[in-house]
Amino acid sequence: MAAFTNPIVEVSTDEDVTGYGEVNIVEGITSDTPTTAIEIVENYIGHEIIGKDAFDIEKIAEIMDENVRGNWSAKTGIEYALWDAIGKYLEQPVYNLLGGKYVNRIEVDYTLSMNTPSKMAEMALEMMKYGYKTFVVKVGLSNELDVARLAAVRKAVGPDVKLRLDVNEAYTVDKAIKMIKAFEKYDPEAVEQPLPSWDIKGMARVARAVDTPISADEGNSSPQAALQLIENEAVDILNIKPPYHGGLWNSKKVASIAYSAGVPIIVGGVLQFEISRQASRHFAISTKMANAGYAHEGPGPASQALTGNVTKHVISYEDVRQWGGFVELTDEPGLGFELDWSQVEKHSKSTA
Numbered sequence: 001m002a003a004f005t006n007p008i009v010e011v012s013t014d015e016d017v018t019g020y021g022e023v024n025i026v027e028g029i030t031s032d033t034p035t036t037a038i039e040i041v042e043n044y045i046g047h048e049i050i051g052k053d054a055f056d057i058e059k060i061a062e063i064m065d066e067n068v069r070g071n072w073s074a075k076t077g078i079e080y081a082l083w084d085a086i087g088k089y090l091e092q093p094v095y096n097l098l099g100g101k102y103v104n105r106i107e108v109d110y111t112l113s114m115n116t117p118s119k120m121a122e123m124a125l126e127m128m129k130y131g132y133k134t135f136v137v138k139v140g141l142s143n144e145l146d147v148a149r150l151a152a153v154r155k156a157v158g159p160d161v162k163l164r165l166d167v168n169e170a171y172t173v174d175k176a177i178k179m180i181k182a183f184e185k186y187d188p189e190a191v192e193q194p195l196p197s198w199d200i201k202g203m204a205r206v207a208r209a210v211d212t213p214i215s216a217d218e219g220n221s222s223p224q225a226a227l228q229l230i231e232n233e234a235v236d237i238l239n240i241k242p243p244y245h246g247g248l249w250n251s252k253k254v255a256s257i258a259y260s261a262g263v264p265i266i267v268g269g270v271l272q273f274e275i276s277r278q279a280s281r282h283f284a285i286s287t288k289m290a291n292a293g294y295a296h297e298g299p300g301p302a303s304q305a306l307t308g309n310v311t312k313h314v315i316s317y318e319d320v321r322q323w324g325g326f327v328e329l330t331d332e333p334g335l336g337f338e339l340d341w342s343q344v345e346k347h348s349k350s351t352a
């Protein structure tokens with residue numbers, strides 16, 4: 001990844017309040033590209049919601065869905081901007097509009113990108129200095145190497161650190177069962193999305209065959225998908241990525257399904273700047289099932305390699321260290337960030 005290409009959405013109101021949201025683009029996963037997201041926001045959805053009441057998020061979501069099917073990232077940009085605007089108008093942090101603070105701080109995890117086993121172990125040791133107690137080990141390319149990756153990281157971090165595996169849909173049912181049984185020697189916390197997103201029955205077979213909890217990420221694409229995964233006993237955990245669900249309101253719908261079934265939530269991360277990270281933090285801190293013992297990536301600091309930012313303040317790894325492996329939220333109104341316009345300008349030019 002050489003650069004983020006996330007459009008910023010601005011929603012202005014006649015109450016002298018302006019909200020901002022961020023569209024999260026990963027072309028291989030989202031149905032949006034930067035160009036299509038801007039086109040959809042400007043020409044297919046934006047003018048349909050002009051004049052509506054910014055508080056009417058449920059209705060505006062319906063209008064967006066009637067005009068464009070899917071394209072959740074683009075819609076999330078608008079939805080986040082609405083929450084930011086109404087929070088600022090009410091002079092309340094968004095979490096106070098979503099159920100309040102269920103906890104005072106959110107535990108974060110760190111994702112170890114796929115690399116050689118020794119490089120991944122090294123990275124885990126490096127990040128433990130910042131207080132991380134949960135790591136996501138990316139696997140899925142090669143049988144022996146996948147086990148070697150987990151083994152190397154476990155050996156480096158010791159028995160008390162939690163290690164979660166993320167397969168990103170790469171296995172078949174038979175392979176998943178075989179691999180997870182091999183992983184179990186190294187005490188994984190959970191295995192995420194071992195099978196393709198559509199294979200709910202297959203996930204159920206895997207979940208029945210192994211002891212390790214199974215999580216759905218790519219497969220958990222809507223409240224309806226979450227319900228099907230749970231009804232089919234295909235998951236023990238749901239990973240929710242608010243930017244892929246159309247924003248905070250839809251994510252709360254998924255959270256209600258998880259709550260009803262007693263299924264813990266992980267708030268996953270994508271390629272997010274601080275705007276979208278803040279939104280994920282408001283979601284996580286206000287959601288009971290997101291505080292059921294699993295750490296989160298989405299609420300953590302923005303990208304590992306990020307060298308520029310578009311907001312004045314950015315939560316950093318140093319902050320995570322000071323908060324002991326957690327992140328905290330202030331009571332700033334709205335989503336709680338301030339855009340740095342010189343940076344917005346700078347980065348707009350660099351990608352134009």
Ligand SMILES: [Mg+2]
Pocket residue numbers: 166168192193217218239268
């Ligand atoms: Mg994942």
